[in-house]
Amino acid sequence: MSRHETHPKPVTRIQKRNTDLILEAALEVFSTHGFRGTTLDQIAAQAGLSKPNLLYYFPSKESIHISLLSGLMETWLDPLRAIDPAGEPLEELMSYVRHKLQMSRDYPRESRLFANEIVQGAPRILSSLKGELRTLVDEKAAMIDVWVADGRIAPLNAHHLIFSIWSLTQHYADFDVQIRAVLGDADPFDAAETFLEQMFTRMLTPAG
Amino acid sequence: MSRHETHPKPVTRIQKRNTDLILEAALEVFSTHGFRGTTLDQIAAQAGLSKPNLLYYFPSKESIHISLLSGLMETWLDPLRAIDPAGEPLEELMSYVRHKLQMSRDYPRESRLFANEIVQGAPRILSSLKGELRTLVDEKAAMIDVWVADGRIAPLNAHHLIFSIWSLTQHYADFDVQIRAVLGDADPFDAAETFLEQMFTRMLTPAG
DNA sequence: GTGATTTTTGACCGACTGGTCAAAGCAACG
């Protein structure tokens, strides 16, 4: 009997190992070819398992994809959650920028998986975006508005500030090939960090 | 005999009309489903033509895609080309930012077509990126370096400045669903323009 | 060790996809 119909979560050692193998392989393939561009055979080959074995652990190709996306959503939003309303505004925001850039450097596949999904209209996570994500962003935007009102950072549109941080940091993961095509294959992240540091410092520092 | 084997470019009125129909339909479908996620039947339906008729005008699915991409590459780079080394630096760059944002607003499908291609490793346009694009960017970066050396804009990394403009402006087209999920369905572009104006003004204005 | 249970797989299936082709439609021109 297929495993997923009887047990919702992995229990034995071998189940844990294989579901992990599959999700890791799926991340690799989905992130570079998108959902439709990925075949179960590719994932199976990457994971070192047979295709029917994949479908013993997951009921369908789509369920693997959804499992990846929802598992990642949490991790992806953690740095935003971690911004402390009681902290020093400039330091909190700069730390968020650095953290997000570091995630683009360390987990580019995860970033591209999301990028693929969202560029194509986010068919499988739209509800998460309108729920969880929106709530969190609204909350943090309100926090930033307070900082602005208190004159602790320069006046600006909080939502668009958050978008700009996502955009600028994830760009280095999502458009990696383009950046390397232009700069050559040297690591662009050190220069990127300096640049973003400068950009957001100038943007956020009050008065002028 | 299939048309594309005898005539490289459309000649008759009917040929022009149908190749235009096909490219317009293909843009619509490719930009939302990616290359692999798009079927010839979808394009045919969108264009109001039969599948064999598509293949009468283009030798393959890939040739439609390539035709779209290469046709767009020129248009896409024009605003960058238009930056005038003899102009007023701040005005030239701000005008480039506004122009790119306007393109995201007016031609989101084109932006997403590129985004899809690049996120997935740019398999069909990598050589263009390493050639044409790189040459142009290097040239414009050198121009910016001169402006910096002359103290006409604040010191910064010219390549990363260009990346940041691409990133921030195209984000509003490529991640449109995410932005609308967070903000609601109201048009985000007016606020975006104000925000970007402020951001780049602060970033580029010399001295502190 | 042995029987029960979980895990793995080769063979297979129906649906879909990109692409072909021969024949039919159709406009143009004398």
Added chain:
DNA sequence: CGTTGCTTTGACCAGTCGGTCAAAAATCAC
């Protein structure tokens, strides 16, 4: 009106894909 060449399409094909299944293999409990 008839012929010529461009345009369109229904029928078809071979390959691929997601998914099934029965049975074999491996693991586990006693």
